[in-house]
Amino acid sequence: MSAKIFGSGIRRREDPRLVTGSATYTDDITLPGMVYAAMLRSPHAHARIRSIDTAAAAAAPGVLAVYTGADTAEALAPVPTAWLLPDSDLQVADYPAIARDTVRYVGDIVAVVVAESRYQAYDAVDLVAVDYEPLPAVVDPELASRPGAPQIHDGIAGNQALHWTVAGGDVEAAFASADVVVEERIVQQRLIPNAMETRSAVARFTRASGELTLWNTTQNPHIARFICSAVTGVPEDRLRVIAPEVGGGFGSKIAVYPADFVTVFCAMRLGRPVKWTETRSENYQATTHGRDHVQQVELAATRDGRITGLRCSVWAGLGAYLSTAAPGIPTILHGLMLSGVYDIPAVKEDVYGIYTNATPVEAYRGAGRPEATFMLERLVDRLAGELGLDPAEVRRRNLIPRFEDGHPVVTGLTYDSGDYPAALEKLLAHAGYDRLRAEQAAARERGRHLGIGLATYVEICGLGPSQVAGAIGFQGGLWESAIVRFHPSGKVHVFIGASPHGQGEETTFAQIVASEVGVSPDDVKVFHGDTDNTPMGWGTYGSRTTAVGGAALALTARKIKEKAKIVAAHLLEAAVEDMDYEDGNFFVKGSPDRGKTIQDIALMANVSWNMPEGVESGLEASTFYDPPNFTFPFGAHLAVVEVHPETGQVDLLRYVALDDCGPQINPVIVAGQVHGGVVQGIGQALWEEAVYDESGQLVSGTMLDYALPRADRLPEIEVLSTVTPSPHHPIGVKGVGEAGTIASTVTVYNAVMDALRPFRVGAVTMPLTPERVWRAIQEAQGG
Amino acid sequence: MVKVPVAVRVNGRLYEREVEPRLLLVHFLRDLDGLTGTKVGCDTSQCGSCTVLLDGMTVKSCTCLAVQADGAAITTIEGLAAENGALHPLQEAFWNQHGLQCGFCTPGMIFAAHEILRTSPDPSDEEIRHGLEGNLCRCTGYQNIVRSVRAAADAMQEGEG
Numbered sequence: 001m002s003a004k005i006f007g008s009g010i011r012r013r014e015d016p017r018l019v020t021g022s023a024t025y026t027d028d029i030t031l032p033g034m035v036y037a038a039m040l041r042s043p044h045a046h047a048r049i050r051s052i053d054t055a056a057a058a059a060a061p062g063v064l065a066v067y068t069g070a071d072t073a074e075a076l077a078p079v080p081t082a083w084l085l086p087d088s089d090l091q092v093a094d095y096p097a098i099a100r101d102t103v104r105y106v107g108d109i110v111a112v113v114v115a116e117s118r119y120q121a122y123d124a125v126d127l128v129a130v131d132y133e134p135l136p137a138v139v140d141p142e143l144a145s146r147p148g149a150p151q152i153h154d155g156i157a158g159n160q161a162l163h164w165t166v167a168g169g170d171v172e173a174a175f176a177s178a179d180v181v182v183e184e185r186i187v188q189q190r191l192i193p194n195a196m197e198t199r200s201a202v203a204r205f206t207r208a209s210g211e212l213t214l215w216n217t218t219q220n221p222h223i224a225r226f227i228c229s230a231v232t233g234v235p236e237d238r239l240r241v242i243a244p245e246v247g248g249g250f251g252s253k254i255a256v257y258p259a260d261f262v263t264v265f266c267a268m269r270l271g272r273p274v275k276w277t278e279t280r281s282e283n284y285q286a287t288t289h290g291r292d293h294v295q296q297v298e299l300a301a302t303r304d305g306r307i308t309g310l311r312c313s314v315w316a317g318l319g320a321y322l323s324t325a326a327p328g329i330p331t332i333l334h335g336l337m338l339s340g341v342y343d344i345p346a347v348k349e350d351v352y353g354i355y356t357n358a359t360p361v362e363a364y365r366g367a368g369r370p371e372a373t374f375m376l377e378r379l380v381d382r383l384a385g386e387l388g389l390d391p392a393e394v395r396r397r398n399l400i401p402r403f404e405d406g407h408p409v410v411t412g413l414t415y416d417s418g419d420y421p422a423a424l425e426k427l428l429a430h431a432g433y434d435r436l437r438a439e440q441a442a443a444r445e446r447g448r449h450l451g452i453g454l455a456t457y458v459e460i461c462g463l464g465p466s467q468v469a470g471a472i473g474f475q476g477g478l479w480e481s482a483i484v485r486f487h488p489s490g491k492v493h494v495f496i497g498a499s500p501h502g503q504g505e506e507t508t509f510a511q512i513v514a515s516e517v518g519v520s521p522d523d524v525k526v527f528h529g530d531t532d533n534t535p536m537g538w539g540t541y542g543s544r545t546t547a548v549g550g551a552a553l554a555l556t557a558r559k560i561k562e563k564a565k566i567v568a569a570h571l572l573e574a575a576v577e578d579m580d581y582e583d584g585n586f587f588v589k590g591s592p593d594r595g596k597t598i599q600d601i602a603l604m605a606n607v608s609w610n611m612p613e614g615v616e617s618g619l620e621a622s623t624f625y626d627p628p629n630f631t632f633p634f635g636a637h638l639a640v641v642e643v644h645p646e647t648g649q650v651d652l653l654r655y656v657a658l659d660d661c662g663p664q665i666n667p668v669i670v671a672g673q674v675h676g677g678v679v680q681g682i683g684q685a686l687w688e689e690a691v692y693d694e695s696g697q698l699v700s701g702t703m704l705d706y707a708l709p710r711a712d713r714l715p716e717i718e719v720l721s722t723v724t725p726s727p728h729h730p731i732g733v734k735g736v737g738e739a740g741t742i743a744s745t746v747t748v749y750n751a752v753m754d755a756l757r758p759f760r761v762g763a764v765t766m767p768l769t770p771e772r773v774w775r776a777i778q779e780a781q782g783g
Numbered sequence: 784m785v786k787v788p789v790a791v792r793v794n795g796r797l798y799e800r801e802v803e804p805r806l807l808l809v810h811f812l813r814d815l816d817g818l819t820g821t822k823v824g825c826d827t828s829q830c831g832s833c834t835v836l837l838d839g840m841t842v843k844s845c846t847c848l849a850v851q852a853d854g855a856a857i858t859t860i861e862g863l864a865a866e867n868g869a870l871h872p873l874q875e876a877f878w879n880q881h882g883l884q885c886g887f888c889t890p891g892m893i894f895a896a897h898e899i900l901r902t903s904p905d906p907s908d909e910e911i912r913h914g915l916e917g918n919l920c921r922c923t924g925y926q927n928i929v930r931s932v933r934a935a936a937d938a939m940q941e942g943e944g
């Protein structure tokens with residue numbers, strides 16, 4: 001079985017509860033005596049609070065309490081950021097859970113109302129009267145960094161939260177001696193993550209014991225406990241965070257939010273359990289956004305298309321306050337990946353992290369890497385256009401050749417393993433690239449505008465060695481842990497510190513155990529998400545759960561196997577060296593039919609009647625796994641579009657994704673991750689944008705106004721893979737959660753620009769809506 | 784606020800309650816007997832997470848008041864499987880085809896699929912995609928949802944034939 005179970009697309013163990021409505025998400029929890037909180041949020045992007053009158057709200061039916069920043073100022077410490085990026089002149093602005101004198105974005109919390117019912121709480125929120133003095137606001141990060149821009153935080157000049165630089169090689173010389181230089185100004189528009197479950201928290205405080213339980217829609221309950229303890233003062237040993245079923249995250253459930261602390265505060269003050277669940281419109285204002293870069297990029301190359309240098313400046317909007325991981329996203333997770341899959345001898349990037357009067361920005365699927373991949377792959381296409389070369393050919397000329405055990409790149413990283421040329425060639429062959437180009441040419445003859453877009457990528461995953469985490473200012477470790485416990489009947493409980501929320505690790509982790517020690521995956525139950533019954537772990541983001549937590553688990557299962565071998569040898573009166581193992585059977589070499597099964601051994605170890613000398617009872621093991629390096633999944637994507645110049649409409653005709661995430665534990669789940677990721681990236685290219693007006697109002701403030709991908713606008717995605725194991729990982733896996741998103745935005749963008757080549761359109765700002773495409777064509781035609 | 788009586792049959796059981804006239808059906812359902820399988824994903828009737836069957840037709844239960852459901856029979860996700868627990872072919876198909884990840888959109892998706900198959904028992908992929916237009920999923924990119932609906936159509940036709 002072991003050989004078959006690893007790599008098998010078995011059905012998910014999570015699904016029966018999910019398809020029957022028996023799963024419990026945070027908002028599904030009701031506790032005896034529970035009351036409901038609703039937040040009053042600022043309608044202004046920037047304003048001074050002159051006064052707040054809570055009397056009418058407090059007197060409304062069912063209302064238990066109304067609290068403002070004056071009430072929480074003492075009780076709640078400022079909301080911290082957990083990434084204190086060194087060498088960046090980081091300016092951390094004061095971030096109160098409830099605003100005190102000034103509000104800095106539409107959505108900043110001004111007051112909270114707690115009432116007996118949800119409807120009563122919302123009714124009363126409308127009765128809180130706030131007198132605001134509006135102040136000038138700024139939402140564009142580049143404008144916010146200019147002299148004379150509205151000042152968002154006292155003492156933070158130029159609204160600059162950080163200035164970080166990465167450089168390698170002699171970039172000045174590369175540009176001075178370049179045959180060709182291409183450049184582009186790129187706007188990575190703000191996106192709203194839109195996990196289908198909005199954020200929610202339920203807090204219960206037991207005064208007699210001082211114990212607090214917080215049910216929370218989080219991707220990282222252990223980090224949530226750590227931070228919640230620091231902000232609320234509840235000691236970590238009395239604080240239990242439970243991430244029940246979590247309805248998607250995509251980065252937006254990494255942060256620990258003001259509203260979580262406020263919910264805890266209310267529960268502690270009132271001595272009643274309190275539930276808060278945001279509405280979708282509230283989610284759009286209050287839950288973190290992604291991307292928001294203005295990028296100025298230049299690429300230097302030789303006449304034959306060899307890239308010699310990359311130079312760029314990035315203005316990254318961080319929103320009004322620094323969210324939990326915000327400082328590391330446009331810097332470490334972006335700048336270190338500048339050179340991508342190519343051998344580029346010189347790079348330099350300046351990143352300016354800028355405060356703006358907008359919702360805080362956090363990781364959003366891909367987190368920094370899609371923004372890096374976009375710059376590079378866009379410029380490579382520009383270079384191809386400039387030199388009159390085929391985009392595939394320019395890529396071929398620059399790819400790092402195959403390597404199996406470490407390749408240092410110009411930004412200082414050492415990629416683990418890769419075969420980029422093989423990935424590109426397999427993609428092109430499957431897609432029938434040459435034929436596509438011929439079809440495109442033929443279509444142009446007939447007045448149809450097809451475009452073919454390509455992108456290659458490599459991403460940094462499996463975050464990461466904790467020593468590196470410390471060096472880059474991440475205020476935590478980045479290891480993962482696992483406990484494997486065999487019960488007497490041979491059934492297995494696995495406890496992990498990471499916290500999947502849709503990625504299917506209850507299944508794939510059961511497959512890891514099954515393939516290592518020969519039990520059925522149906523006999524393995526995986527526990528996660530409760531800080532009281534799982535070992536510490538740093539959470540599920542950055543495609544790290546399988547890459548790091550899976551390693552911890554595989555090593556733990558191997559410890560179990562070693563112990564089982566010793567017990568089996570003892571029971572069979574043989575020497576350990578003479579033992580052999582196959583598919584859950586431990587036997588003396590040559591006599592497989594007289595072996596002991598893992599179930600036999602689990603029983604004997606648990607009853608412990610006859611254990612070998614010096615071996616402990618039970619069959620249980622644990623591992624804390626700190627990876628020696630990151631993992632570097634990679635791939636190549638291709639899209640075919642048709643653009644209708646009369647309307648600007650873009651039809652996505654075909655999408656092919658090739659992703660190499662190492663060996664696949666469950667290829668069906670891997671493909672599912674790719675589908676979802678690709679579609680999110682397509683969404684950025686074609687439809688999605690958090691639109692603010694000049695005064696800082698979120699214009700795309702409801703699901704009605706924000707264009708999410710829908711089923712009828714998408715082609716079937718063709719999913720391919722190659723398999724290049726990570727040399728340093730116990731089972732070679734690299735991670736796949738973000739892969740699809742990293743390449744797909746620029747792949748689609750390149751396809752559209754390829755279709756527009758006859759019109760000589762320079763650049764179009766995303767999303768590529770019909771209006772924008774049409775206008776760009778008109779402008780390029782001088783019309 | 785004045786309350787009015789409603790009598791609604793949910794998953795075969797009659798519930799008689801006094802409700803505020805403004806109470807949304809979705810909140811009424813979620814507060815009944817722990818029937819929290821029906822989800823709320825938005826406040827502008829875009830996401831479809833709240834979709835249920837009302838007298839055999841799908842309805843987004845956030846667009847409907849509890850009082851409007853007075854006298855109606857409703858099926859929520861908890862009532863879709865057979866009494867003995869055997870999954871409905873749609874539930875089975877979503878499971879088999881990996882038609883869900885976080886599962887939040889799934890109850891609504893299953894009912895959207897139910898409606899597609901009610902009106903077109905042997906739909907093309909295009910029809911399926913069109914029929915899913917009113918339901919949002921952020922995890923799956925819809926691809927395996929389309930496959931799930933296709934597989935359920937096949938299973939249900941086989942079941943009849």
Ligand code: FES
Nearest residue numbers: 828830831833845
């Ligand atoms: S909750 Fe009903 S459509 Fe979104």
Ligand code: FES
Nearest residue numbers: 884885888920922
């Ligand atoms: S499975 Fe998560 S939203 Fe559809």
